[in-house]
Amino acid sequence: EAQVTQNPRYLITVTGKKLTVTCSQNMNHEYMSWYRQDPGLGLRQIYYSMNVEVTDKGDVPEGYKVSRKEKRNFPLILESPSPNQTSLYFCASKNGDQPQHFGDGTRLSIL
Amino acid sequence: SQQGEEDPQALSIQEGENATMNCSYKTSINNLQWYRQNSGRGLVHLILIRSNEREKHSGRLRVTLDTSKKSSSLLITASRAADTASYFCATETLSGGYQKVTFGTGTKLQVIP
Numbered sequence: 001e002a003q004v005t006q007n008p009r010y011l012i013t014v015t016g017k018k019l020t021v022t023c024s025q026n027m028n029h030e031y032m033s034w035y036r037q038d039p040g041l042g043l044r045q046i047y048y049s050m051n052v053e054v055t056d057k058g059d060v061p062e063g064y065k066v067s068r069k070e071k072r073n074f075p076l077i078l079e080s081p082s083p084n085q086t087s088l089y090f091c092a093s094k095n096g097d098q099p100q101h102f103g104d105g106t107r108l109s110i111l
Numbered sequence: 112s113q114q115g116e117e118d119p120q121a122l123s124i125q126e127g128e129n130a131t132m133n134c135s136y137k138t139s140i141n142n143l144q145w146y147r148q149n150s151g152r153g154l155v156h157l158i159l160i161r162s163n164e165r166e167k168h169s170g171r172l173r174v175t176l177d178t179s180k181k182s183s184s185l186l187i188t189a190s191r192a193a194d195t196a197s198y199f200c201a202t203e204t205l206s207g208g209y210q211k212v213t214f215g216t217g218t219k220l221q222v223i224p
Binding site: 004009029031033035040041043044045048050056058059088090092097098099100101102104105107 | 141142144146150152153154155159161199201203209210211212213214215216217218
């Protein structure tokens with residue numbers, strides 16, 4: 001089944017403790033992206049990747065890192081999480097100008 | 112600021128009525144997409160319309176695109192309670208060989224049985 005898988009789905013952690021949210025897709029998509037969703041603000045793009053080893057900042061990259069060492073994986077790294085990064089995070093992937101496939105989301109709470 | 116802005120922010124209608132949501136954007140686009148999101152879940156793609164297209168249909172969904180006004184609309188005909196969800200438009204632009212996708216803030220639709 002074609003899918004985008006995020007882990008974990010839920011995480012409660014504390015300020016400053018490094019965390020990684022994994023994202024994996026099995027559709028051989030070149031483009032992958034991370035978004036955060038906050039009430040009243042819709043989805044805002046954090047980082048995206050056009051292909052392996054090619055990443056670029058979205059609209060709200062501060063406090064986040066990504067890597068794209070292989071095509072199927074695009075982890076989101078919070079080196080020193082802060083409470084303002086409490087949010088619902090989505091990973092997505094696509095090819096060309098086709099629509100994106102989204103994961104089910106990761107709800108992060110940073111205390 | 113958001114590339115896509117949906118209007119209205121919230122809409123409540125009776126089952127069987129039509130629902131219309133609008134999206135405005137600011138810059139030239141490659142395509143515009145509409146997505147649906149059930150509460151707390153991931154987004155599901157509904158329709159993609161390219162910049163050289165004016166209208167597309169998919170079942171009870173009809174999307175129009177007016178590039179001169181930089182706006183799009185999503186019409187859901189004969190609405191059902193199961194259509195209750197949030198709907199987002201997303202614009203895709205090409206800049207320096209990079210594809211950028213920007214989402215609007217969404218319209219929350221409630222269909223009352």
